[in-house]
Amino acid sequence: MPFIDHVSDSDLQRLALQRVVPALLSRGFCYVDGLLGEVAGGAVLEQVRDMHRSGALQDGRLASSAPGVHRRNVRGDKIAWVSGAERGCEAVNFLLNLIDKLVSMCAGRLGTGTGTGAGAGTSIRERSKAMVACYPGNGTGYVKHVDNHNYDGRRITCIYYLNKDWNAKEHGGVLRIFPEGKSYVVDIQPLFDRLLLFWSDRRNPHEVQPSYATRYAITVWYFDSEERAEAKRRFRDLAASTSQQQQQPPQDSGSS
Numbered sequence: 001m002p003f004i005d006h007v008s009d010s011d012l013q014r015l016a017l018q019r020v021v022p023a024l025l026s027r028g029f030c031y032v033d034g035l036l037g038e039v040a041g042g043a044v045l046e047q048v049r050d051m052h053r054s055g056a057l058q059d060g061r062l063a064s065s066a067p068g069v070h071r072r073n074v075r076g077d078k079i080a081w082v083s084g085a086e087r088g089c090e091a092v093n094f095l096l097n098l099i100d101k102l103v104s105m106c107a108g109r110l111g112t113g114t115g116t117g118a119g120a121g122t123s124i125r126e127r128s129k130a131m132v133a134c135y136p137g138n139g140t141g142y143v144k145h146v147d148n149h150n151y152d153g154r155r156i157t158c159i160y161y162l163n164k165d166w167n168a169k170e171h172g173g174v175l176r177i178f179p180e181g182k183s184y185v186v187d188i189q190p191l192f193d194r195l196l197l198f199w200s201d202r203r204n205p206h207e208v209q210p211s212y213a214t215r216y217a218i219t220v221w222y223f224d225s226e227e228r229a230e231a232k233r234r235f236r237d238l239a240a241s242t243s244q245q246q247q248q249p250p251q252d253s254g255s256s
């Protein structure tokens with residue numbers, strides 16, 4: 001199904017240079033509304049709904065519901081990882097390709113030392129698979145956290161929201177960002193056809209507030225190549241060292 005090319009390359013270029021890069025550098029986050037338009041955005045939403053209906057979203061994590069309410073076995077966010085090549089993910093694939101283009105147009109201009117002391121510039125050449133997430137609307141959310149808390153290589157978090165007629169007063173589900181070192185918070189509604197980008201590291205702790213309606217989002221994380229390579233090395237060393245320990249017989253307490 002050929003999608004209406006709602007956004008031309010020159011639109012993306014302008015969006016990258018005039019909106020996304022300045023906002024990421026000055027505030028650490030940026031959101032864009034109307035990214036795909038009604039038709040293509042609607043196609044992505046339908047495919048995510050189909051995944052939800054078909055049970056492709058794995059059962060949510062055990063989550064505590066609204067604070068103070070102690071219900072057992074409350075299931076929270078349900079997720080599925082997709083590459084975009086799967087059957088029924090054509091519209092998701094179109095979205096991922098568009099976000100890849102947008103981020104690649106920004107990558108060269110995100111300067112050096114993006115906050116994690118990395119002297120070298122940010123070289124973003126790869127990303128994660130896409131995480132399709134659904135909050136079932138039972139009052140569960142996601143506690144405050146940092147996506148990349150310990151140099152796992154993730155540099156930019158991109159979240160595409162799919163929720164039509166969302167009203168935070170009624171449905172909650174606001175993404176609240178607590179920009180590091182700032183006295184204010186940033187509340188972002190998970191609105192249909194909205195793309196949010198923010199630095200994945202400690203600059204942007206964030207939480208998903210309890211949701212009272214079904215809340216869909218698709219997230220991809222873009223890696224800084226150097227940090228990612230270093231993280232992989234660290235992980236390999238860790239795996240190697242733990243497997244060595246397992247091979248050696250456990251030392252009894254009396255050994256010198």
Ligand SMILES: Cn1c(O)c(C(=O)NCC(=O)O)c(=O)c2ccccc21
Nearest residue numbers: 077079133142147159175206208217
């Ligand atoms: C389901 N879900 C998340 O929703 C967010 C997250 O920060 N979401 C922000 C948002 O949806 O606005 C996550 O960061 C996350 C991390 C690991 C596994 C699942 C996760």
Ligand SMILES: [Mn+2]
Nearest residue numbers: 145146147206
């Ligand atoms: Mn997160």
